[in-house]
Amino acid sequence: MDLHLHRADYVQVGVTSQKTMKLLPATRGSATQKVVIGDHEGVVLCFGMKKGEAVAVFKTLPGQKIARLELGGILNTPQEKIFVAAGSEIRGFTKRGKQFLSFETNLTESIKAMHISGSDLFLSASYIYSHYCDCKDQHYYLSGDKINDVICLPVERLPHLTPVLACQDRLLRVLQGSDVVFEIEVSGPPTVLALHNGNGGDSGEDVLFGTSDGKLGLVQITAPTPAHKWEIQNEKKRGGILCVDSFDIMGDGVKDLLVGRDDGMVEVYSFNNANEPALRFDQALSESVTSIQGGCVGKDGYDEIVVSTYSGWVTGLTTEPVHKEGGPGEELRLNQETQHKLSCLRSELEQLQLKVTQERERYQQSSQSSQAKSVVPSFSINDKFTLNKDDASYSLILEVQTAIDNVLVQSDVPIDLLDVDKNSAVVSFSSCDAESSDNFLLATYRCQANTTRLELKIRSIEGQYGTLQAYVTPRIQPRTCQVRQYLIKPLSLHQRSHCIDRDRPMNTLTLTGQFSFAEVHSWVVFCLPEVPEKPPAGECVTFYFQNTFLDTQLESTYRKGEGVFKSDNISTISILKDVLSKEATKKKINLNISYEINEMSVKHTLGLIHPKLEYQLLLAKKVQLIDALKELQVHEGNTDFLIPEYRCILEEAERLQEEYKRQPAHLERLYGMITDLFIDKFKFKGTNVKTKVPLLLEILDSYDQNTLIAFFDAA
Secondary structure (H helix, E strand, O other): OOOOOEEEEEEEOOOOOOOOEEEOOOOOOOOOOOEEEEOOOOOEEEEEEEOOEEEEEEEOOOOOOEEEEEEEOOOOOOOOEEEEEEOOEEEEEOOOOOEEEEEEOOOOOOOOEEEEEOOEEEEEOOOEEEEEEOOEEEEEEEOOOOEEEEEEOOOOOOOOOOEEEEEOOOEEEEEEOOEEEEEEEOOOOEEEEEEHHHOOOOOOOEEEEEEOOOOEEEEEOOOOOOEEEEEEOOOOOOOOEEEEEEEOOOOOOOOEEEEEEOOOEEEEEEEOOOOOEEEEEEEEOOOOEEEEEEEOOOOOOOOEEEEEEOOOEEEEEEOOOOOOOOOHHHHHHHHHHHHHHHHHHHHHHHHHHHHHHHHHHHHHHHHHOOOOOOOOOOOOEEEEEEEEOOOOEEEEEEEEOOOEEEEEEEEOOOEEEEOOOOOOOEEEEOOOOHHHHOOOEEEEEEOOOOOOEEEEEEEEOOOOOEEEEEEEEEOOOOOOOEEEEEEEOOOOOEEEEOOOOOOOOOEEEEEEEOOOHHHHHHHHHHHOOOOOOOOOOOOEEEEEEEEOOOOOEEEEEEEOOEEEEEEOOHHHHHHHHHHHHHHHHHOOOOEEEEEEOOOHHHHHHHHHHHHHHHHHHHHHHHHHHHHHHHHHHHHHOOOOOOOHHHHHHHHOHHHHHHHHHHOOOHHHHHHHHHHHHHHHHHHOOOOOOHHHHHHHHHHHHOOOHHHHHHHHHHO
């Protein structure tokens, strides 16, 4: 059965955060449901649809930014009380808009996530989890990394409260009271949690999770050995998952999975006989989907998926057909409805145009008066700078509540800009003089009309660190610009992992000195991505990392007065040694540095580089042959005379050229890594071999793995 959904835009509110829109349960007198949504202006709006138009049930006054909105009520009754989190306060409203609760939690950080179950309230700020019962403090937990979401297994189905935290360090932490009972490793940083089927599935213990790198999975929270039931990989390279809901949109009696992503993709997964999810529908919206719900809003009898977007649009994807079949009377009624809608839209447009003219005149008068103060229009930017494991590149996503005019990207370190298929902006590069201006990159992206979301891809070089800046200018008057800064760290291509391979040949760097635990932690934060800014609890901590480009690994263990770093790549150890020494010197701390170099690690790293280098050399060779083979094809009229290998190159010419274009300077990067490895190997022996680099590059141009290893051994 195919699913056909049609888009209908209902209302637009202010900018919205993740999980701030819900559908109220249908009442006896009405088959359609009301929508309630909270925005960054602090306004809670509840509305229903009547004759194709949104009619407000209630609307609150502006206040603090609303970070979360949840429904609650007495257990096993319709959940129709509305709770919102704003700052460190929880407010409660009835479905008619009467405020019945104002609870100041006294949390030191703003609330980021919330879950409600009966009289139990589960909250999390950046690192703090708190549990309240009837607004009285019950339990508290300080997490080692940022908490992205919180949920509790259904209290009515299980003997005790079981809260689950989704943490940035790729862990789901399962709590009992104030203690972690066990941790579940997941494949990416989890951004959203939801109960399977809305009730925890058959066992009441099934929890869905979505990750920032676009993976979706189901785990059964069974102590002491939780089970991963299934996981959907992000093979289509879509955005991170922001929201999930369960609703039977297919109408087959089984609840389907509704998914909203930060690239605007809405997906529907249905379940086969083996309870494995299969994609049945997807539709792209132009901005990130912050909330998703299944229900009936627009018209009685037609189910739909209701979504809210970053800029505040509430949109329905409805099963109601656009063209209805009916007699002449039905057609006349439809025409009258359409005419009424059009006249309403025209009058609304006229009112808006009049309001814009009045506001523009008022602005002109106020800006020209002698006592005028400069009024810079403010606008919200939703940005994300993340490392992609698949291609060892960084994604920079910039989303603005209004259309983007242009984005200027500036970097004081060498980086490559990679092509992004979804990106329709026109890019132009400005020449840079790195020596005099510290600019290694100046690029301007000019966006097409109505572009509110821009995605860029960059690849950095490990050992080169600094700042990437994005100057975002939207299409608003008067012209204004916001600057966003992103750190390119010394070991920027490393990503946190849960474990490492102990059988690899490892090099060790040991630092000792008069430094505190907080100081050495700040140095590790400076060097490596995905390390929490706050020092973890305890006297000693160990982090594991994997290089996304080469698959080498790093183990970092440190405490007050000592830090031990182990890696199978000498270059990683060399970068750490240089950067940590420089950071300690800034603080005027004397470091005692010792290291153990494993000669086998060099051959091992070259072995990891080998397949990548061989593939890139072959790709470059094939791309060079394409033009000549095409000329031969035109001259001879066919390709029958060519050997199968050359025929294959011609058949795949477009794909090969696309891949080569998508990975600029890939070969140069690999050459650079081998050169660095060669220099670093001998640097630790106290020998300067920079004069031998030209000879090394000659060997690489006529690459043979054994010749290269022999050169490393003989130098």
